[in-house]
Amino acid sequence: MVFLGVDPGFQFAGFGVAKQEGSKISLLDCGYLQMAPTKALPERVELFYDHFLALVIKYQINTLILETPFLGKNAQNFLKLGYLRGILYLIASQQKLQILEFSPTQVKLAITGYGGASKEQVARVIKQLFPKLPTPNKADVTDAIAVTLCGIWQARPRFNLR
Amino acid sequence: MVFLGVDPGFQFAGFGVAKQEGSKISLLDCGYLQMAPTKALPERVELFYDHFLALVIKYQINTLILETPFLGKNAQNFLKLGYLRGILYLIASQQKLQILEFSPTQVKLAITGYGGASKEQVARVIKQLFPKLPTPNKADVTDAIAVTLCGIWQARPRFNLR
Numbered sequence: 001m002v003f004l005g006v007d008p009g010f011q012f013a014g015f016g017v018a019k020q021e022g023s024k025i026s027l028l029d030c031g032y033l034q035m036a037p038t039k040a041l042p043e044r045v046e047l048f049y050d051h052f053l054a055l056v057i058k059y060q061i062n063t064l065i066l067e068t069p070f071l072g073k074n075a076q077n078f079l080k081l082g083y084l085r086g087i088l089y090l091i092a093s094q095q096k097l098q099i100l101e102f103s104p105t106q107v108k109l110a111i112t113g114y115g116g117a118s119k120e121q122v123a124r125v126i127k128q129l130f131p132k133l134p135t136p137n138k139a140d141v142t143d144a145i146a147v148t149l150c151g152i153w154q155a156r157p158r159f160n161l162r
Numbered sequence: 163m164v165f166l167g168v169d170p171g172f173q174f175a176g177f178g179v180a181k182q183e184g185s186k187i188s189l190l191d192c193g194y195l196q197m198a199p200t201k202a203l204p205e206r207v208e209l210f211y212d213h214f215l216a217l218v219i220k221y222q223i224n225t226l227i228l229e230t231p232f233l234g235k236n237a238q239n240f241l242k243l244g245y246l247r248g249i250l251y252l253i254a255s256q257q258k259l260q261i262l263e264f265s266p267t268q269v270k271l272a273i274t275g276y277g278g279a280s281k282e283q284v285a286r287v288i289k290q291l292f293p294k295l296p297t298p299n300k301a302d303v304t305d306a307i308a309v310t311l312c313g314i315w316q317a318r319p320r321f322n323l324r
Contacts, residue, residue: 045248046255071237079231082244083251086207090249093208 001155002028004056004097005065005148007140008084010035010044014140015052016148017059025152027130028059032140041080049087056095064088064097065151067104067143100151110150122146163317164190166218166259167227167310169302170246172197172206176302177214178310179221187314189292190221194302203242211249218257226250226259227313229266229305262313272312284308 007014017029033051035044055061066088071078092099105115111125123142127133130145169176179191195213197206217223228250233240254261267277274283285304289295292307 040255042251042255042261045251049252069241071233071241075233075240078233078237079240079244079247082241083248085241086245086248087252089204089207089245090211090252093202093204099204 001063001152002059002061003063003065003148003152003155004052004059004061005144005146005151006052006088007067007144007147008048008081008088009140010041010080010084011037012138012140013048013051013084014138014142014144015055016141016145017055017061018145018148018152019059020152025149027133027145029055030133030141030145032138032144041083045083045087048084049091052088053091053095056091056097061095062097063100063151063155064092065100065102065147067107067147068101070104100155102147102150102154106154107146107150110153111146119143163225163314164221164223165225165227165310165314165317166214166221166223167306167308167313168214168250169229169306169309170210170243170250171302172203172242172246173199174300174302175210175213175246176300176304176306177217178303178307179217179223180307180310180314181221182314187311189295189307191217192295192303192307194300194306203245207245207249210246211253214250215253215257218253218259223257224259225262225313225317226254227262227264227309229269229309230263232266262317264309264312264316268316269308269312272315273308281305 001020003018005016013033018027035047069081108117109115112121119139126142126145163182165180167178175195180189231243270279271277273287281301288304288307
C-alpha cells in the first residue's frame, strides 16, 4: 500500500509519500510544490494537477490522505483551497485512489497524542520518527507527513498481532 | 468567439454556449449536467470534468464565464463549489481559455437593467431573448445563459459602431 498525504496550498503544497509493508512504514518521498504568485490562478491549478498526477503515477499510490479544512477568516482563500481539493478529488477518481480524510485534531492526536498540539510539536515528532528528513523542514512538509502517517495508522487493521 | 457560461453545482450544473459574430449572438447549446447524489464526490468531480472538457472541445470554446460566488450559510457547500470551480480553471488552463468573472449583481444588471432582480425576472428576460429555449427551463440553465450573455456584452468593445 502506498499513501500520499497532501497539505494543499497555492503558495506551498506539502506532500508525503509513504509505503506500508507489514508493520514497516517507509517514507518514499516528501517535499512541497511551490507556485509563483505571479502566475495566473488557472495556470497554478494546472501545475498542481500535473505535479500530483505525476507523483501518483510515479509511486503507484493507492490512497490519498487529506485534512478536513475549516473556514478561517478569509472566505475567498477557503474557496481557493476548494479548487486544489477538487483537483485532488479528480486525480483520485481518475486513478482509482481511495480517499481518507481526518480533522486537524485527529491528525495531531495520532502524531503527538494530544489533539491540541502546535505545528512545532507535530514537526518535532515527525523529525524524531524520520531523522533523515532533508532540512530545512518546512511546516508544510512536516504537516503533510503527519497527515500521511495518521492515514496509515488509521487504515491499519486494529488488531495487528504481527 | 465562442463563450461558455457555467452555473456550477453538484446536483445540477447549468451551462450556456453562445457564439458572437459581429453584432449577432447565437445560442449554440444550453442545458444542465445532473449528477446523482448517490455517486461518491470524487466520481462526480470526474464526471463534471469530462462533461465540460467535452463541451469545450465540441464547440471550440475560447472564453469561460463564471459568476463570483459568495459564502452562504453553509461553509462546506461553499468549499465544494470550489472543487467545481477548480475543475473549470483546470480545463481553462489546459485548453487555453480566457476566464471572465462577474458578480451576481453585475449579471442581473446586465440582463434586466436592475442589479437586485430576482431569478424569475432574469429567467423571463432570457426567455424573451431566446423564445425557442427548450422547456422546462430550469433556473440553473437560465442563470447560466444570463452569465454567458453578461460575458459577451462585457467583452464586446465599448464603441462598436457596426
